[in-house]
Amino acid sequence: MKEEKVKKILLYAGAIFLFIFCIAPFVWMVIVSLNKHPDFLSNNVPFILTINNYIQVLTTKSVHLLDYLRNSIIISLAAAFFATFFASLSAYSITRMNFPGKIFIPIALLGFSMFPQISIVGYLFKMMTDFNWINTYYALIFPYITLGLPLALWIMLSHFSQLSKELDEAALVDGASRFQILRKIIFPIALPGAFSTFMLIFIYSFNEFLFALMFTIDYKARTIPVGIALFEGLYGQIPWGYIMAAAVVAIIPVILLIALFQKYIIQGLTEGAVKG
């Protein structure tokens, strides 16, 4: 009995600690974003609530906050879509067909996923310059698709391998082509897995920093992590109030995603790691 009680107390204490641990910085971010003086913890600095930071940051054109947000969303959507699509095609063919070198592909991709970005970014920068893609969406979409493929492939592989091959075989006998099978039979069933993949790649692309830092120059293609990281004073001292307000705006899409689709996200993560 005693052990039960001790365990329960530890459990609740641990849970509360975990919750605070995760949420505290965000709470702080919101508090500072709503304050006139970000240094209100110093002596003699008043604590004044205001939404001026948000207004400034959303309406000052030279801040380009909404531009960054738009760029990030479009780029991430495109990357997630294509990564999921290409990975599904590959996963389907690997689980359903036999061809030379098919074991190679997942292993090679797993290997590639371990490449540190810094090892690629230098030469990729030169390539992007030659393609004349610097400061355009293409410069980020293609690398992001590539970054997402390994994870996407592993998740879709695990999904497809669980789907019974009989379905395929029956349809084949009936004279359907591979593409039709994929579209009409497999795709509807695999949708949840594909959706998890899509979510995960969206998040990873949205958060990417190094490539975005080097391949974009201004509001035309710059993404929001870079925008916020480089948000410098319009006024000398770092304008923390503005930065926090911008940060709140920046993470709204991601928070929404998690709130709505956390089941899929967690599923995707565990699938990629545990069953892989």
Place this chain on the structure above:
Amino acid sequence: MARSRKKYSSGQTWQAYIFNSPLILITLIFVFLPVAGTLITGFFRNVTFMPNKFIFLENFYRLFGDVHFWQSVRFTLLFVFVSVGLELVLGMMFALILNEAFPGRGLMRVAILIPWAIPVAISARIWQLMYNFDFGVINYIVIHLGFVSSPVNWLGSPVGAFFSIVISDIWKTTPFITIILLAGLSLIPDELYKQAMIDGTNFIQRFYYITIPLLRPVIVVALLFRTIDAIRIFDLIYVLTGGGPGGSTSSISLYAFKYYITGDFGYGSAISIVVFILASALAVLYIKFGNFAGELK
């Protein structure tokens, strides 16, 4: 290339290649080619204000004698060791907690996803604000709780900066490990614990003899991912300290980056290749060790 057990028609193979072509093509162009390109660039003197010249291993010799490079290696390895170690411990604790049913567990699962899902660059700025020497909330709390008597220079001293980076990194990545471990925990059948309880073991014994062994494969996978990830740490440090104070928190990736943006692509490439080799070596090590542990069972 005879594979007698598999039979395939050329039509099927042709189709398979079509299905795989986008993935293969993109990976070749945007991963394989750049890595090869970076390696080759490392053999050249590639500086914006000098003509390119093939210098073979000179960049690597320079690297070998570069004090600051080794400092960044030491920092990176230390960071990986401390950070991943702490994450594992914390992640394990949190996974055990979340494994129990309690009210609000669903809310908790959303809560722990948030640090992981937010761009590092953004959360780094929040931490930068919290670590601020004059008006940061961390100093405020630490002083008012009586842990220290004067403000701590979190970001301006080498030791402080190291721990600031570690703490911020743990905050972001522990949720990931927690989720993985949690999934692994859920696979352990309850009966094992029930039997052990009947046999009169206590919590710690159950943890040590049941949980850990059964979780081993999951732990290895989690460690593998996290270690590879931690080796290439860049975003957090770039925003939080910029590699300072005085280059003491410069990770290898940051060190390479510095050369890219001052125009010495050759040297930057050489450093990048070293990161690549390091990450690969670690991956191989893990896989070997992981298999070995699996065979022990």
Place this chain on the structure above:
Amino acid sequence: MKARIILILTVLLISISGIHCSKSEKDFTIWIGGAPEEVDFWAKLVSEFNKQTGYNLQLIRQPTYTDQRRQELVISLEAKQPDPDMFLMDVVWINQFIKSNWLEPLDKYVTKSNFNTDVFFQKVLNSVDRYRNKLYALPVFMDVGLLYYRKDLLNKFGYNGPPKTWSELVNESLKIQKAERKDDPNFYGYVWQGAQYEGLVCNFLEFIASNGDSIMKDGKIDLNTPQNEKALQLMTDLIHKYKISPLNTYTEMKEEETRRAFQRGDALFERNWTYAWNLAQDNDSPVKGKIGLTVLPHFDDNQSVSTLGGWHIGISRFSDEKEKAWKFIQFVSSYEVQKSLVLNVGWNPARKDVYNDKEVIAKLPTVKILYDALQHTAARPTLPYYSQVSDVIQRYVNDCLAGKINPKEALEKMQKEEDELVKIYGTK
């Protein structure tokens, strides 16, 4: 049905991405950074230019500090971007930019518009902006390091004028700091830039040059001398022995930090560039009317020296609006605009003739000091790999200031690394 939706979405996505790939919009941009007030002034200049010419030049704000400004520019130039069309360059970047082939040669524009380059300081033009007889940039304003001082406090304690030597500065600071600390515990004798960044090299150069030495001799980097050791020792002593400079000198003090400290009234002496004068004389400045400006102190039996700073303007070789960019350069080099630079922001004009302007002399009595300082400047090495050279100096000087190594060790290590740098980057 679902497939159709996906198809439409895909096409939509690709087309939206495509919009941002077209480079039909020809932006005409100039990148400018610096202290907020400086950038604001440039914004006014740009809109004046636009009014006069009908062009649509956009000013893109850059970060405040020089190292970050360079990083963004280098990425953009390495990527051969059409924007920015023009940018300001710190005098120490120009050599790298020229040798990296990033600047458009200006000679043909000069001859076409009969532009007179004689009005500029020829020494600067020839050593910085010209290379192999081609002109690549033009100075917009020069900058020198100066000593700001609290006239009122010096008078209060019976001193007739600002200190001429370092020992005088130290003694005056010790005495006045002790007294002022009773009311203001944050009061310091001398604030200067000691953080680990480019500004530290400027301060370092001023200290060693005021002792008769330099970074380069006969075209070679030669740092490890007893004179330099003495100068570096003084820098360290200011913080740790005499304690007239605050501890955060080597962790945080850059231009804006020292300016704010001095302007708040928390310092007796300040080393800063010319821009801080007008701000300190602003209506809401607590030290308005109480301050003076002069050349920096020197070691006994030596001369005052200022580090030569300043910003130059150039046209990107990849620009798509070079003709218009040249018009802006002419605009900025004109007598009127150069005059407004010194009157409004307090910079040293690049044009020699403005210094004799009656109105300028009347409104800004300190202009004579600016001119004098310009006659005694020390330049940082003109090397394409200057940023690496500077990095080495920054690191070891800062370590010395932090008390981690002593001056002799710092100079030795510095020299050793510089020698290696020369081997790597200094060959053909």
